[in-house]
Amino acid sequence: MKTRRAVIGGAGAVLLAGLGGLGYRAWDRGAFGSGEGPATAPWQEWRGRPGDGPRRPLHAAILAANPHDTQPWLFQAMGDQITVLADRSRSLGSFDPFRREMHLGVGAAIENLMRASAVFGYAMNVIVNGGRLTPSPGPDPVKAAHLWLDAAPSGRDPLFEAIPNRHTNRGPYREQPVSLPALHRLADLVSDHEVRVAFIVDAKARANLAALIVAATERIIADPQMSADSARWFRTGRREVLAHRDGIGIDTAGLSPLMAAAAKLLPDQSAAGVDRYWLGMTRDVQTIAPVLGFILVQDRLQMGSAIAAGRAWQRLHLAATDMGLAAQPLNQPVECVDRNAMLGRSDEFAAALTKFAQAPGWEATFCFRLGYGERPAPPSPRRPLSAVLVNSA
Numbered sequence: 001m002k003t004r005r006a007v008i009g010g011a012g013a014v015l016l017a018g019l020g021g022l023g024y025r026a027w028d029r030g031a032f033g034s035g036e037g038p039a040t041a042p043w044q045e046w047r048g049r050p051g052d053g054p055r056r057p058l059h060a061a062i063l064a065a066n067p068h069d070t071q072p073w074l075f076q077a078m079g080d081q082i083t084v085l086a087d088r089s090r091s092l093g094s095f096d097p098f099r100r101e102m103h104l105g106v107g108a109a110i111e112n113l114m115r116a117s118a119v120f121g122y123a124m125n126v127i128v129n130g131g132r133l134t135p136s137p138g139p140d141p142v143k144a145a146h147l148w149l150d151a152a153p154s155g156r157d158p159l160f161e162a163i164p165n166r167h168t169n170r171g172p173y174r175e176q177p178v179s180l181p182a183l184h185r186l187a188d189l190v191s192d193h194e195v196r197v198a199f200i201v202d203a204k205a206r207a208n209l210a211a212l213i214v215a216a217t218e219r220i221i222a223d224p225q226m227s228a229d230s231a232r233w234f235r236t237g238r239r240e241v242l243a244h245r246d247g248i249g250i251d252t253a254g255l256s257p258l259m260a261a262a263a264k265l266l267p268d269q270s271a272a273g274v275d276r277y278w279l280g281m282t283r284d285v286q287t288i289a290p291v292l293g294f295i296l297v298q299d300r301l302q303m304g305s306a307i308a309a310g311r312a313w314q315r316l317h318l319a320a321t322d323m324g325l326a327a328q329p330l331n332q333p334v335e336c337v338d339r340n341a342m343l344g345r346s347d348e349f350a351a352a353l354t355k356f357a358q359a360p361g362w363e364a365t366f367c368f369r370l371g372y373g374e375r376p377a378p379p380s381p382r383r384p385l386s387a388v389l390v391n392s393a
């Protein structure tokens, strides 16, 4: 017969075994760390080395913003020439049916590439490929831009210095307003003949735009194809993050460190569970900010306009980072415009966005929020540069 002591010992052993199991799971899931390890190593290697020659700026290019962290770019480096390709195999499918967001991501990489080149002593010349984005193109890479380098005096650039500190911040923002001079500086930095920016600061207009972003999120999660295509890029747990070094994960979801650890220890959520969480975060946290805004172009489905808009977002986010501001794209309404266009369905989102922006002849291609983050955002994973260099000599 078991004694009471033996029974207590047995229960203790079970408890210890349980804790041991929890410890293993915590380690296996990377529950208590974020932003460290090989998946984020490129953020430490962002300056490259002098011996890298004309390829050196590519270390900075791969740290650009891009949709769902798909990193949809390839680089062909031949001497002092670099061709940038959109890697259409890394697409969001029905979430980005025209690959418009993909080209914004490629544009963001070109912006980092140009900034780094200037600092490393090269004048970078660029020709962006034109053409119209069409629905559901095949997976072959397409040339997006051709760049060539000339020697030039190097200079200091605060936006270049901001490259390793720029991270999408999905957590809560403080109520503190952003000053008008700061917004004017940002607008001047990104506005040109191809791109405009609109900042919405009025409380009522912000509430209306926030409601539109929430309505678009509801529409997306009710669309099984969009939900599934987005879910293909979710990465949970340490192993998955290490294996892919891309995609959307718990660390960058905007949770507090404690909530992130708890979320990693729980069993993986279904796509529907993640969608519900996304909707809640969009409604209760991510549409609450002192500034909402858009990037506008004359035709969002021109490849060149998409690349220019991506360059503008990267520049704006780098400048915001330099000014101590947090930023997050919230592009659900434009994703709905594209999805409706692809299906030949009537659309109410484009007209609503145009009304907010009050810029006849221009249309929104990108929505975002700006403010002062309550917490810093961690770096997102990146594949190594070697994984995106092709046919280079």
Ligand SMILES: Cc1cc2nc3c(=O)[nH]c(=O)nc-3n(C[C@H](O)[C@H](O)[C@H](O)COP(=O)(O)O)c2cc1C
Pocket: 063, 064, 065, 066, 067, 068, 069, 101, 102, 104, 105, 108, 166, 167, 168, 169, 170, 247, 248, 328, 329, 330, 331, 332, 378, 379, 380
């Ligand atoms: C065209 C485009 C659309 C994006 N849309 C969203 C969005 O709707 N919501 C969001 O939280 N992040 C969005 N992002 C941010 C990316 O998910 C983010 O850049 C990527 O995961 C890499 O992380 P990083 O910006 O911190 O380096 C978007 C980025 C781009 C370039």
